[in-house]
Amino acid sequence: MRWRCRFLLVLLAPSLHAQIPEAQRRSDFEFMGPAVQAMQRDDARNPAMLWVQQGAQLWQQAAGASGKSCASCHGDVSSLRGVATRYPAFDTPTQGPVNLAQRINRCRQSQQRAAPWKLESxxxxxxxxxxxxxxxxxPITPPADVRLQSHLERGRQLYAQRLGQLDLSCAQCHDQRWGQRLGGTTIPQGHPTSYPQYRLEWQGLGSLQRRLRNCLSGVRAQAWPLGARELVELELFLGVRARGLPLEAPGVRP
Ligand code: HEC
Ligand code: HEC
Structure with a gap:
């Protein structure tokens, strides 16, 4: 990643904040230049809307042994308003947290009775x-579900833990050094408000897990595979940490 070799400069800079006070929390949208902000603000210019259109077609398409579409059971997709604000959520079949993509795939498998999509497809x-x-x-509204508690704690712990050859934790960058420059980039607070997200660097759409894997390889840590429990636990903690911030998905980032 382009910021990888500049980490030393960041570490030499004074640490400003231990944990982000609620009044200072802000979406990473605020740290971007005006050109990228304008792309996100205007749906006609937001490339992610192409995926939304494809999603609207898939919503209507019958699939699998059930011969049903998402619409057959859920009606208009607006019936799912609010759902994305409370994921990851507890999933009874696996007795653990699942993110929104995994939840959709569960309907794909058990309701439509079709082959699940690959993560990140x-x-x-x-x-x-x-x-x-x-x-x-x-607003992001993580569920108050006691069954998620141990997973949330594990996510909190992973967030605070030093990782990789650079021996840096998520918190060291996103809680303690947000707003500082790292290479050509401003370190954002790292909130999960805009996923799936169109990234100019990716030239495509990606999930929060893809982003987390980027940060993990940025510190030269072995990144967990897509769908790994650890990544979902990190997502869970990021949701709690961003509680109340408005969702802006699908967003655009540089
Ligand atoms: C045969 C009926 C059926 C089909 C087809 C179906 N679903 Fe579902 N879906 C359900 C049921 C039942 C639930 C559980 C509702 C609940 O827990 O209140 C659910 C739950 C969900 C949830 C979680 C909602 C929440 O409140 O947490 C999402 C997201 C979802 N479905 C998306 C989809 C998508 C996307 C498709 C198409 C790929 C789809 N579903 C296809 C029946 C279906
Ligand atoms: C060395 C500093 C550093 C570390 C450590 C780091 N990140 Fe990041 N992170 C960044 C930078 C810089 C960006 C901005 C994206 C870019 O341009 O690469 C970013 C972006 C993000 C974003 C995207 C925010 C958005 O609006 O899209 C999230 C979420 C995030 N990081 C979470 C994490 C988590 C969780 C960890 C720990 C596993 C972590 N980061 C570790 C520097 C770091």
């Missing part, structure tokens, strides 16, 4: 964008 990102868009502007 265009189809799954498309449907996830469509569902996330229904919650745009609503």
């Amino acid at each position: 265009e189809e799954l990102l498309a449907l996830e964008s469509l569902v996330a868009l229904q919650s745009r502007g609503l």
Whole structure:
């Protein structure tokens, strides 16, 4: 990653904040230049809307042995307004947290009785964008579910733990050094408000897990594979940490 070799400069800079006070929390949208902000503000210019359109087609398409579409059971997709604000959520079959993409795949498998999509596939990102868009502007509202507690604690611990050859924790960058420059980039606070997200660097749409894997390889840590429990636990903690911030999915980042 382009910021990888500049980490030393960041570490030499004074640490400003231990933990982000609620009044100072802000979406990483605020740290971007005006050109990228304008792309996100205007749906006609937001490339992620192409995936939303594809998602709207898939929503209507019958699939699997059930011969049903998402619409057959859920009706208009606006019925899922609010859903994206409370994921990851507890999943009874696996007795653990699942993120929104995994939840959609569960319906794909057990309700439509079709083969699940690959994580990070265009189809799954498309449907996830469509569902996330229904919650745009609503505050992130992690569920108060005691069954999630141990997973949340594990996510909190992973966030604070030093990782990789650079021996840096998420907190050291995103809680203690946000707003500082790292290479050509401003370190953002690292909130999960805009996923799936179109990244100019990716030239495509990606999930929060893809982003987390980027940060992990940035510190030269072995990144957990897509769908790993650890990544979902990190997502869970990021949701709690961003509680109340409005969803802006699908967002755009540089
Ligand atoms: C055969 C009926 C059926 C089909 C087809 C179906 N679902 Fe579902 N879906 C359900 C049921 C039942 C639930 C559980 C509702 C609940 O827990 O209140 C659910 C739950 C969900 C949830 C979680 C909602 C929440 O409140 O947490 C999402 C997201 C979802 N479905 C998306 C989809 C998508 C996307 C498709 C198409 C790929 C789809 N579903 C296809 C029946 C279906
Ligand atoms: C060395 C500093 C550093 C570390 C350590 C780090 N990140 Fe990041 N992170 C960044 C930078 C810089 C960006 C901005 C994206 C870019 O341009 O690469 C970013 C972006 C993000 C974003 C995207 C925010 C958005 O609006 O899209 C999230 C979420 C995030 N990081 C979470 C994490 C988590 C969780 C960890 C620990 C596993 C972590 N980061 C570790 C520097 C770091």
